[in-house]
Amino acid sequence: MSVIEARFSAREGKLTGAVEMIHGAGGRATAELIRTLFRRHLDNPLLAQGNDQAAFPVAAGRMVMTTDAHVIAPLFFPGGDIGSLAVHGTINDVAMAGARPLYLSAAFVLEEGFPLADLDRIVASMAQASGAAGVPIVTGDTKVVEKGKGDGVFITTTGIGIVPDGVEISGDRALPGDMVLLSGSIGDHGIAVLSKRENLTFETEILSDSAALHTLVADMVGAVPGIRVLRDPTRGGLGATLNEIAQQSGVGIHLDEAAIPIKPDVSAACELLGLDPLYIANEGKLIAIAPPEKAQLLLAVMRAHPLARDAAIIGEVKHDPHAFVQMRTRFGGNRMVDWLAGDPLPRIC
Amino acid sequence: MKFVDEFRDEALAKGLAAAIAREANPARRYSIMEFCGGHTHAIFRYGVQDLMPENVGFVHGPGCPVCVLPIGRIDNALELAEEHGVILCSYGDMLRVPASKRRSLLKAKAEGADVRMVYSVDDALRIARDNPGREVLFFAIGFETTTPPTAVALRIARAEGLKNFSVFCNHVLTPAALNHLLTAAAVDVDAFIGPSHVSSVIGSRPYEYFTETFRRPVVIAGFEPLDVMQAALMAIRQLNAGHAEVENQYIRVVTREGNLKARAIVDEVFERRESFEWRGLGAVPDSALTIREAYAAFDAEKRFSIVTRSAPDAKSCECAEILRGAKKPVDCKLFGKGCTPDSPVGSCMVSSEGACAAYWTYGRFRREAA
Numbered sequence: 052m053s054v055i056e057a058r059f060s061a062r063e064g065k066l067t068g069a070v071e072m073i074h075g076a077g078g079r080a081t082a083e084l085i086r087t088l089f090r091r092h093l094d095n096p097l098l099a100q101g102n103d104q105a106a107f108p109v110a111a112g113r114m115v116m117t118t119d120a121h122v123i124a125p126l127f128f129p130g131g132d133i134g135s136l137a138v139h140g141t142i143n144d145v146a147m148a149g150a151r152p153l154y155l156s157a158a159f160v161l162e163e164g165f166p167l168a169d170l171d172r173i174v175a176s177m178a179q180a181s182g183a184a185g186v187p188i189v190t191g192d193t194k195v196v197e198k199g200k201g202d203g204v205f206i207t208t209t210g211i212g213i214v215p216d217g218v219e220i221s222g223d224r225a226l227p228g229d230m231v232l233l234s235g236s237i238g239d240h241g242i243a244v245l246s247k248r249e250n251l252t253f254e255t256e257i258l259s260d261s262a263a264l265h266t267l268v269a270d271m272v273g274a275v276p277g278i279r280v281l282r283d284p285t286r287g288g289l290g291a292t293l294n295e296i297a298q299q300s301g302v303g304i305h306l307d308e309a310a311i312p313i314k315p316d317v318s319a320a321c322e323l324l325g326l327d328p329l330y331i332a333n334e335g336k337l338i339a340i341a342p343p344e345k346a347q348l349l350l351a352v353m354r355a356h357p358l359a360r361d362a363a364i365i366g367e368v369k370h371d372p373h374a375f376v377q378m379r380t381r382f383g384g385n386r387m388v389d390w391l392a393g394d395p396l397p398r399i400c
Numbered sequence: 401m402k403f404v405d406e407f408r409d410e411a412l413a414k415g416l417a418a419a420i421a422r423e424a425n426p427a428r429r430y431s432i433m434e435f436c437g438g439h440t441h442a443i444f445r446y447g448v449q450d451l452m453p454e455n456v457g458f459v460h461g462p463g464c465p466v467c468v469l470p471i472g473r474i475d476n477a478l479e480l481a482e483e484h485g486v487i488l489c490s491y492g493d494m495l496r497v498p499a500s501k502r503r504s505l506l507k508a509k510a511e512g513a514d515v516r517m518v519y520s521v522d523d524a525l526r527i528a529r530d531n532p533g534r535e536v537l538f539f540a541i542g543f544e545t546t547t548p549p550t551a552v553a554l555r556i557a558r559a560e561g562l563k564n565f566s567v568f569c570n571h572v573l574t575p576a577a578l579n580h581l582l583t584a585a586a587v588d589v590d591a592f593i594g595p596s597h598v599s600s601v602i603g604s605r606p607y608e609y610f611t612e613t614f615r616r617p618v619v620i621a622g623f624e625p626l627d628v629m630q631a632a633l634m635a636i637r638q639l640n641a642g643h644a645e646v647e648n649q650y651i652r653v654v655t656r657e658g659n660l661k662a663r664a665i666v667d668e669v670f671e672r673r674e675s676f677e678w679r680g681l682g683a684v685p686d687s688a689l690t691i692r693e694a695y696a697a698f699d700a701e702k703r704f705s706i707v708t709r710s711a712p713d714a715k716s717c718e719c720a721e722i723l724r725g726a727k728k729p730v731d732c733k734l735f736g737k738g739c740t741p742d743s744p745v746g747s748c749m750v751s752s753e754g755a756c757a758a759y760w761t762y763g764r765f766r767r768e769a770a
Contacts, residue, residue: 325752327445373768375764375765375768380445380447382408382410382413382446382447382448382626383410383413383414383447383451384446384447384448384449384451384625385447385450385765386444386445386446386447386763387761387762387763387764387765389764392741392742392757392761393741
């Protein structure tokens with residue numbers, strides 16, 4: 052019986068013990084950790100080969116590849132955890148090219164002393180997320196750093212996918228006159244995470260919106276292959292993401308604040324903390340920019356998908372050499388929606 | 401959202417805008433100073449100026465707690481973090497303000513100092529309890545709004561007998577700054593929009609002296625955009641009628657006497673300093689608080705023998721004039737060139753309540769359109 056199995060059976064259904072330096076040394080303990088923890092959850096034929104890489108046939112056409120490092124505190128939050136987030140985030144980055152995600156890889160940096168039970172929970176969550184999405188994790192790596200040199204767990208995931216013929220989606224393709232669509236309410240993930248920060252605990256029913264958006268994207272691309280831009284507004288929120296697109300495409304974007312969906316709880320938490328929901332992170336939403344004549348069709352397709360029931364047209368692309376994102380406020384005035392300088396900070400008084 | 405959306409209603413805003421346009425005398429200009437950075441922020445974030453007639457303008461005052469702290473005091477904080485090895489806790493924006501040689505607490509943190517951003521003074525107390533072997537220092541800043549929580553924290557620290565907790569007190573007082581603006585700085589404004597959160601603590605009574613002495617209306621207003629517009633209308637009506645009174649637009653929170661309990665706690669823990677340096681205003685008498693002798697054990701200035709040396713603002717930086725309402729952010733040569741929120745030179749570009757940051761972040765398109 053292996054050490055990890057012994058720890059697993061020591062308490063009914065729950066691992067005890069912690070990550071140790073030996074788990075990252077590349078010897079028997081590492082192999083045991085991979086076999087009894089990672090592979091137990093993530094099992095699939097490619098991973099089971101036990102190689103340092105996964106080999107698979109590729110289709111003709113264009114592939115996309117993306118990689119993402121996940122660092123989050125707390126590791127577990129309402130509606131998700133770092134594991135599911137690492138899977139959803141990378142699937143979404145692949146999907147934002149209009150691509151069908153195929154495979155993921157995952158690299159773990161573990162801190163010595165991290166509870167194995169928590170690692171088990173995280174890997175199980177990754178398995179659940181990748182299984183539900185139909186995008187397996189086919190290769191990976193594990194390293195252990197000394198106590199104090201990490202923050203529990205860091206996960207880097209890489210994803211690859213295939214872009215269907217006729218689809219050409221990129222952040223530099225927005226044109227004046229295009230419409231800007233958003234798949235649902237903003238700020239849910241960021242507020243769910245903030246609500247569990249040690250120094251900021253407050254009661255809320257808000258769950259993270261963490262979700263894999265590739266099936267939504269497949270429906271959208273199927274109906275409107277001419278979508279020009281797709282982007283998931285994660286860190287930096289809607290505000291930062293639209294600024295990225297405006298800059299890449301060399302256009303202005305004009306938003307209508309009243310059209311932007313936001314849940315009352317999120318709005319209330321932002322008011323309380325003095326934060327602007329436009330800059331709060333999302334993990335299950337996307338922005339689409341499409342030619343004006345296709346906007347209503349695209350909106351209807353989005354609203355027919357469970358992950359975009361609250362989709363809305365929130366603005367329009369304009370000619371603007373300054374590439375400013377501007378917003379007509381709910382109040383009737385105008386303002387810029389600028390890049391964020393540093394992290395969003397609560398007001399002082 | 402209940403109790404918020406009502407104060408951002410477009411139809412009401414249009415009604416107020418029409419009333420202001422009707423009542424503002426086209427033959428004159430109305431220059432209204434909003435003292436608080438919170439008001440500046442609301443004006444820009446909601447585009448309030450767009451709804452005002454051409455001859456009604458807002459002038460931004462010194463009411464941003466991060467902006468008014470002089471460089472010398474930030475130098476002190478840096479010294480405490482770097483040379484005394486304390487765990488230095490402060491509010492977020494304070495960490496980014498450039499001190500001498502454009503150093504900041506965030507830069508010190510990157511170089512190894514133990515600087516921590518906290519959301520409240522309670523967090524600093526918790527850190528002190530969790531780290532009994534380390535000195536934990538709270539870099540306290542802010543107007544009358546943030547002072548009561550600091551006072552409560554000092555009472556708790558004394559009651560618990562915490563040996564490793566101290567406060568570097570930089571709490572400043574609104575009425576003294578207003579007095580200075582109207583006397584020494586001789587600011588050219590017709591009326592003031594008084595602070596909301598500050599007034600919820602000190603009440604409206606302290607402003608009566610100003611309206612009587614300087615004959616300028618003061619309208620205390622909440623931070624919502626409709627509050628600001630209604631306050632502007634009230635100020636215009638007073639000016640048209642030749643009145644100069646304290647009016648309270650923010651009756652849902654502010655009373656004439658303020659929060660007596662909070663004031664009593666502050667009085668128990670703090671006393672007035674004879675003088676305190678403000679960025680932009682210089683030395684202002686009776687304008688700040690220091691920790692009373694009874695709490696001296698928790699006073700970082702005594703514990704670490706802090707000596708504050710006055711340090712000049714960065715060359716060409718016009719934060720001082722902007723904080724006095726003498727210049728607008730766009731009048732500064734550095735605005736948007738050497739000084740942006742990503743690379744600030746002066747404090748007004750750092751704080752989310754700073755006038756330069758508000759102009760840059762929310763209003764830049766106006767400049768480009770002009």
